[in-house]
Amino acid sequence: MQRYFVPKGMWNEFTIKITGDDVHHMKRVMRFKAGDCIICNHPDGQAAICRITFLDNGVVYADIKEWLKQDAELPVEVAIAQGLPKGDKLDLIFQKGTELGANTFIPFQASRSVVRWDEKKQEKKLNRLVKIIKEASEQSHRNKLPNVQYSKSLKELIDFSDSYDMKLFAYEEEAKTSNYQSFGENLRKLKPRQRILICIGPEGGFSEDETIALKASGFQAVRLGPRILRTETAALYALASISYHFEELRCE
Structure with a gap:
């Protein structure tokens, strides 16, 4: 229907x-x-x-x-902060991320983002993304429409992050170490109805200054599996893992 x-x-x-x-x-x-x-x-x-x-x-x-009485929402509230990628990758992230249960999307201007949004482009892009979210929510039978909040800088994103119970950022260097912090280890600490913010860099990843700023603001660097993921894959990996952990694994 x-x-x-x-x-x-x-x-x-x-x-x-x-x-x-x-x-x-x-x-x-x-x-x-x-x-x-x-x-x-x-x-x-x-x-x-x-x-x-x-x-x-x-x-x-x-x-x-x-x-x-149907409820198709994730048991935890997930926000995806996505450094602006090139091309139409953001459309894919918002569409599939909505289907996978994201509660909030925060596109932000990262230092290595090739794309730059002026005010005119920002309004046009956000209107398009809101439409994509609505269509994906209807298709996937979501109960609520995900929110969209644009951040002009990483600092603005960090200021917004204080209300979250857990703050993580995907960092490719974690995948190269033996003493890494896994995504799964963090999910085991998260309880239903808590809020988690996952920050993902653009194609070039995070700069050294951004990494320092994130860690200083309470963000935990994590690896998303042993392979280096493209920016448009990372959010979907995280959301699928959260869905499996909270909705499928605990039902077994």
Whole structure:
């Protein structure tokens, strides 16, 4: 059943109102008609099966038929801080990261990021990424839409990080040592409902100054397996590992 995220102001006790791009999708892509059922997600994470009662080019109305008890969110709150990569890699990270359960994405301007966002590019890019997140959340039946918060520098990211219970950064030098700190060892210390921030550098990794600043601010350097991963692979490795650890391994 097709799922849509509906803003808070569009809900009342018995009905919902849908406007914007979702109306085009429902009418032109899905070819819905009055009487068809959809799933609508409230911003608080609840979802309901709704039956369409009215549909035209600008608005859709639907009656709430049944509230669902499904919860597809990770047991821990994961934020991915991603140094701006080249090309369309960020699109992939946001799309697949949403499917894998990330709660927050923080693209940031790293010292070795080739890409530079001015204010005009920043707004355009963020709007595109929010759309990618919404579509991926609907496809993967998420309960909530992940947040996006851009940081103009590593310092700004560090200032934002104080509210997290665990702060890690993927560091390729950890994969080259015998006395390394593994990602799995840190996950075993994390408890359900805690918050973890994972910081990943761009293609060139972190500079020496950034590494020093991260460690001084309470970030633990970890390796993500024995191989050196591309920047667009690292976040997905981390999220898949967290999902397995908290959602599959503990169910065995």
